Amino acid sequence: MTPALFTISLLVSIALLIFLILVVKIHPVISLFSSALVLGLTTGLPLLETLGLINSGFGTTLGQIGIPLMLGAIMAIGLIDLKAADAIALFFNRVFKGKNMELAPSLSGFIISIPVFGDITNLLVAPIASRIARIKQISMTTMVAFSGLGLILTHGLVPPTPGILATSSVLEADLGFVVIFGIIASLVAFFSTWLLLKRWIAKEFVPPLPSLAGDPDADLNEGSASVDNELSEQMGRTKTKSRQISPSIAFIPLLIPVVFIASSSIVAIFADEGTALRQVFDVLGDRVVALGSGVLMIVLLAFLYKQDVFTSAMKEDEEITPRSSLTQIVMNSWVVRAMAVAIMPLLVTAMGGAIANIVSENPAVEEIATNIASTNIPFILIPYVIAAVLVASVGSITTAALTAAGILAPMLPVLGLSPEAATLAIGAGSIAVIYINNSGFWIQKQLFNQTTKQALKYITIPTFIASVIAMIVISLFEVTGVL
Numbered sequence: 001m002t003p004a005l006f007t008i009s010l011l012v013s014i015a016l017l018i019f020l021i022l023v024v025k026i027h028p029v030i031s032l033f034s035s036a037l038v039l040g041l042t043t044g045l046p047l048l049e050t051l052g053l054i055n056s057g058f059g060t061t062l063g064q065i066g067i068p069l070m071l072g073a074i075m076a077i078g079l080i081d082l083k084a085a086d087a088i089a090l091f092f093n094r095v096f097k098g099k100n101m102e103l104a105p106s107l108s109g110f111i112i113s114i115p116v117f118g119d120i121t122n123l124l125v126a127p128i129a130s131r132i133a134r135i136k137q138i139s140m141t142t143m144v145a146f147s148g149l150g151l152i153l154t155h156g157l158v159p160p161t162p163g164i165l166a167t168s169s170v171l172e173a174d175l176g177f178v179v180i181f182g183i184i185a186s187l188v189a190f191f192s193t194w195l196l197l198k199r200w201i202a203k204e205f206v207p208p209l210p211s212l213a214g215d216p217d218a219d220l221n222e223g224s225a226s227v228d229n230e231l232s233e234q235m236g237r238t239k240t241k242s243r244q245i246s247p248s249i250a251f252i253p254l255l256i257p258v259v260f261i262a263s264s265s266i267v268a269i270f271a272d273e274g275t276a277l278r279q280v281f282d283v284l285g286d287r288v289v290a291l292g293s294g295v296l297m298i299v300l301l302a303f304l305y306k307q308d309v310f311t312s313a314m315k316e317d318e319e320i321t322p323r324s325s326l327t328q329i330v331m332n333s334w335v336v337r338a339m340a341v342a343i344m345p346l347l348v349t350a351m352g353g354a355i356a357n358i359v360s361e362n363p364a365v366e367e368i369a370t371n372i373a374s375t376n377i378p379f380i381l382i383p384y385v386i387a388a389v390l391v392a393s394v395g396s397i398t399t400a401a402l403t404a405a406g407i408l409a410p411m412l413p414v415l416g417l418s419p420e421a422a423t424l425a426i427g428a429g430s431i432a433v434i435y436i437n438n439s440g441f442w443i444q445k446q447l448f449n450q451t452t453k454q455a456l457k458y459i460t461i462p463t464f465i466a467s468v469i470a471m472i473v474i475s476l477f478e479v480t481g482v483l
Contacts, residue, residue, distance in 0.1 A: 006364035013039035032351035057357025062350040064169040071291035073342035078298035081312035084250035089128040091247030105129035109151030118155040126447035130208035140206040144448035145458040156431035157182035163401035170405040173419035176265020189470035253297040260290035356406020365410040379415040387429025401430040421483040432467040
């Protein structure tokens, strides 16, 4: 098949994917399967060979990200039951001493979203943002812009969230370097966007939802009660209650996987393969070991803060009663609730791998890459643009990242891009256009009390600007040879 015909087939399959998801409202898993089937058949593959590539792509992707995703979901449930998000928010509240308080939920979301799915992070952060907004009289336009931005940056750029994790696997990128440079690019993009837009965003005042903000008649006089005390009372953290998790401890389960994975990549630069040091860090840096260590830490914390865990679990799981054992909560309820959260992203991501497999197996892709390489387009922009177009089309960050990775994988040798640079460029592109076809857009709109017009202003625009800034940072890394 000629490159032109392959390109037409690819465009037809992507158009079908968009039509099925947005117009016909068919589930993304079925839509992705249908698009993969059409792509294979229109590129001249027999039916059985097409199905074989779909099966192998689905299975390979599932094998690469399945266990890490499930462990991440268990971490998320554990963090919810331990009320770790509240503790992290209180930490940032003390750091900022009542100033620029929109940064408290924003940076909480930034950190929590690394091992936890973005939609869950929205649910954890929105009540914190709403309570701070009421106490400090901050507009929810500010809260939605920067709280949403904080969590979406790490969701798109820092493993082990599904899209960037699977992209790293498809492109065979060093996961530790993706984590390190993804965090750097995300931090630069976040604070640059915050400095650029904070005054413009604050011009329009929107109050928080009463259901999330707490009692509007609470004492707002900082002379009689500090913001710390107000937040503590609103979140149920009074001295008369059982021991609550501290911020310093709440960070530990989140940081363990990041530190292990990043340290493994750094040690690999200096330590020769086969040495004892290298072998130890190779084990610690394994995705399953790193995330499993985070889960183990959360389990240990559950036994230290069992009252909080019981209280939360009984609210979330009707099968948990005061007579239930902590082991039943941790080993049963957490796993069941985690699977309910993880199964859909897992299936969507794996089916995205099916399309990626069909694309990468077609020999026409190499010729297309050669043609692109002969143009004057900066090669680092190619993965960014592909992912941005796809996310604008299908709405799903994970689907956009996986499809872009499948298109790009055969091109990497010709383009001369490192797998790490290409992975991060796809990650930046996959969050470039967050608007009405993205589920997180509607969750944030609802939780942060925005109209659709306001959401387009205060979610879509800041995210796009941050995506561009992150891409500039990644390009600088690539040009200077750091990546």
